[in-house]
Amino acid sequence: xxxxxxxxxxxxxxxxxxxxxxxxxxxxxxxxxxxxxxxxxxxxxxxxxxxxxxxxxxxxxxxxxxxxxxxxxxxxxxxxxxxxxxxxxxxxxxxxxxxxxxxxxxxxxxxxxxxxxxxxxxxxxxxxxxxxxxxxxxxxxxxxxxxxxxxxxxxxxxxxxxxxxxxxxxxxxxxxxxxxxxxxxxxxxxxxxxxxxxxxxxxxxxxxxxxxxxxxxxxxxxxxxxxxxxxxxxxxxxxxxxxx
Amino acid sequence: xxxxxxxxxxxxxxxxxxxxxxxxxxxxxxxxxxxxxxxxxxxxxxxxxxxxxxxxxxxxxxxxxxxxxxxxxxxxxxxxxxxxxxxxxxxxxxxxxxxxxxxxxxxxxxxxxxxxxxxxxxxxxxxxxxxxxxxxxxxxxxxxxxxxxxxxxxxxxxxxxxxxxxxxxxxxxxxxxxxxxxxxxxxxxxxxxxxxxxxxxxxxxxxxxxxxxxxxxxxxxxxxxxxxxxxxxxxxxxxxxxxxxxxxxxxxxxxxxxxxxxxxxxxxxxx
Ligand code: HEM
Numbered sequence: 001x002x003x004x005x006x007x008x009x010x011x012x013x014x015x016x017x018x019x020x021x022x023x024x025x026x027x028x029x030x031x032x033x034x035x036x037x038x039x040x041x042x043x044x045x046x047x048x049x050x051x052x053x054x055x056x057x058x059x060x061x062x063x064x065x066x067x068x069x070x071x072x073x074x075x076x077x078x079x080x081x082x083x084x085x086x087x088x089x090x091x092x093x094x095x096x097x098x099x100x101x102x103x104x105x106x107x108x109x110x111x112x113x114x115x116x117x118x119x120x121x122x123x124x125x126x127x128x129x130x131x132x133x134x135x136x137x138x139x140x141x142x143x144x145x146x147x148x149x150x151x152x153x154x155x156x157x158x159x160x161x162x163x164x165x166x167x168x169x170x171x172x173x174x175x176x177x178x179x180x181x182x183x184x185x186x187x188x189x190x191x192x193x194x195x196x197x198x199x200x201x202x203x204x205x206x207x208x209x210x211x212x213x214x215x216x217x218x219x220x221x222x223x224x225x226x227x228x229x230x231x232x233x234x235x236x237x238x239x240x241x242x243x244x
Numbered sequence: 245x246x247x248x249x250x251x252x253x254x255x256x257x258x259x260x261x262x263x264x265x266x267x268x269x270x271x272x273x274x275x276x277x278x279x280x281x282x283x284x285x286x287x288x289x290x291x292x293x294x295x296x297x298x299x300x301x302x303x304x305x306x307x308x309x310x311x312x313x314x315x316x317x318x319x320x321x322x323x324x325x326x327x328x329x330x331x332x333x334x335x336x337x338x339x340x341x342x343x344x345x346x347x348x349x350x351x352x353x354x355x356x357x358x359x360x361x362x363x364x365x366x367x368x369x370x371x372x373x374x375x376x377x378x379x380x381x382x383x384x385x386x387x388x389x390x391x392x393x394x395x396x397x398x399x400x401x402x403x404x405x406x407x408x409x410x411x412x413x414x415x416x417x418x419x420x421x422x423x424x425x426x427x428x429x430x431x432x433x434x435x436x437x438x439x440x441x442x443x444x445x446x447x448x449x450x451x452x453x454x455x456x457x458x459x460x461x462x463x464x465x466x467x468x469x470x471x472x473x474x475x476x477x478x479x480x481x482x483x484x485x486x487x488x489x490x491x492x493x494x495x496x497x498x499x500x501x502x503x504x505x506x507x508x509x510x511x512x513x514x515x
Binding site for chain 1: 304305306307308309310311312313315317318319321322325326329345347350353354357364365366367368369370371372373374375376378379380386389390391392393394395396397398399402403406409410413416417420423424425426427428429430431433434435437438459460494496497499500501502503504
C-alpha cells in the first residue's frame with residue numbers, strides 16, 4: 001500500500017466506524033454469549049470425556065504409544081509423508097519453521113490494499129489448501145494406529161534351527177511388538193510406514209552391532225532404548241538381526 | 245395502653261431546620277438502595293480521583309465498532325475466555341500437583357483424578373479446555389486471515405498473534421508431560437527428539453528442554469516451570485498488548501462492507 005492508499009483506507013474506515021455501534025453493550029453482548037457457549041462446551045466435554053490417566057511413566061518398560069495430543073498429529077504426519085532419512089530434518093523442523101516464518105511475515109509481503117477474499121485468489125486458495133492439508137494430515141494421524149502385534153512368517157533359517165533360536169525369535173518379536181517400534185516402523189505388513197525406515201529386511205542392511213548401536217544411540221526422532229532391561233534389549237537385537 | 249396522639253413538633257429557628265431537598269435528590273435521605281448506589285459511586289469516585297482510570301474505561305467500552313461486525317468477531321474474545329478458563333482450572337490443579345519425576349507427579353495427578361472432590365471434573369476441563377483453546381486460536385486466525393485484517397495498519401497485531409499461537413502450542417506441549425504417565429512420557433521423549441533434529445538451534449533447544457542430555461527429573465521441573473510460570477505470564481502480557489492495539493486501531497469492518505453514503509445515512513437515522 002502506498003501513502004495514498006493508506007490514507008484512503010483510514011478515511012473509509014473512520015466513516016464505517018462512525019456509522020457503527022458502541023462496543024458496550026452491543027459487541028459485549030455477543031462476546032458474552034460466545035463465552036457462555038465456550039464454557040458450556042468445555043464443561044460438557046469434561047463431563048462426557050473425563051480425564052483419563054494411563055499407567056505410570058517408566059523408562060524401562062516397553063509398552064507405550066508415542067502419540068502426541070491430537071492437534072500435533074499433523075506435524076507428526078509430515079514425518080511420514082517425507083520419507084528419505086536425509087530429508088527428515090527438513091520435515092521435522094524445516095517445514096514447520098518455514099511455515100511459521102511465512103505466517104509471521106505475511107503482512108510484510110502481502111501489502112496490497114485489497115481485503116475481499118474473492119479478490120485475493122492467491123491468499124484465499126493458499127489458505128484453504130493449508131487448512132485442507134492440515135485437516136487431512138490430522139485425520140491420517142488419528143487413524144494411524146500403533147499396532148502391538150507382528151504377524152510375519154518366521155524365516156526358514158530360524159524354523160530349521162528350531163529349539164532355542166526359534167523361541168528367542170518369538171520372544172523378540174513379542175518385545176518389539178510391545179515396544180512401540182511399530183508406531184514409526186513397518187515390519188512386514190505391520191506398523192506405520194514412517195517416519196522410520198522399513199525394518200522388514202533390516203539385517204541385510206545393518207549388522208547385529210549396528211542394530212544394537214542404533215537402539216542405544218539412535219538418530220532423532222527415534223527414542224533411545226538403552227534403559228531397557230538387558231534381556232529385553234538382547235531379544236530385540238536377536239529378532240531384528242534375523243530379518244534378512 | 246392507649247396510644248397518645250402525636251403532638252406537632254415545636255417550630256425550630258431557621259438555622260436549625262433541615263435544608264429542603266436539593267433538586268435531583270428524592271427527599272433528602274434516600275432508602276437503602278439509593279444509599280448503596282451512592283456508596284458505589286463514592287468508591288468509584290475515590291478510585292478515579294487517584295487513578296484517572298474512568299477515561300480509559302470509557303475509551304475502551306464506548307468506542308464504536310464498525311458497521312457490519314458479525315459473529316466471526318467474537319472468536320478472539322472466545323479464545324481469551326478459554327485462556328481464562330485454563331488459568332482458573334490450572335490454579336486449582338496446581339494446588340495439588342507436585343513436579344516430582346520419581347512418582348510424586350503421577351501420584352498427585354492420580355489423587356486429583358480419583359480422590360479430590362470434583363477433581364476429575366476440573367482436570368477434564370483443563371485438558372479439554374486446551375483443545376478448545378487451540379481450535380479457537382486457529383479459527384480466530386482464519387477469520388483475520390480471510391478478512392485481510394492483517395493489513396495496514398494492523399500488521400503488528402498479526403505478528404503478536406502469531407507469537408500467541410506459538411506460545412499456545414508450546415503451552416499444550418509442555419502441559420502434556422506433567423501427568424507423567426506412559427503416554428505423556430514417551431510422546432514427549434519423541435517430541436523433544438524431533439526438536440533436536442532441527443537445523444542450527446535444534447540440538448540446543450532439545451538439550452535445554454531436557455535439562456541435559458538425559459530425560460528425567462530436571463526435564464519435568466523445567467516443563468513445569470515453563471508451563472506454570474513463564475508461558476502464562478507471557479501469554480497474558482501479549483494478550484494485553486494485542487487487545488490494546490485492537491482498542492486503539494479498532495477492529496476491521498468486514499471486507500464487503502462499504503460506508504453508507506451521506507444521504508442514505510440521514511435517511512437511516514430518521515427511520
Ligand atoms: C491467545 C490467543 C489470542 C487472543 C486471546 C486474541 C484476542 C483477540 C481479540 C479479542 C481481538 C478482537 C477482535 C476479534 O475478536 O476478532 C483480536 C483481534 C485480532 N487478532 Fe487476535 N487473539 C489471539 C491470537 C491471534 C492470532 C494467532 C492471530 C493471527 C496470527 C491474531 C490476529 C489478530 C488480528 C490481526 C486482529 C485484528 C482483527 C481486526 O481488527 O479485525 N490473534 N484478537
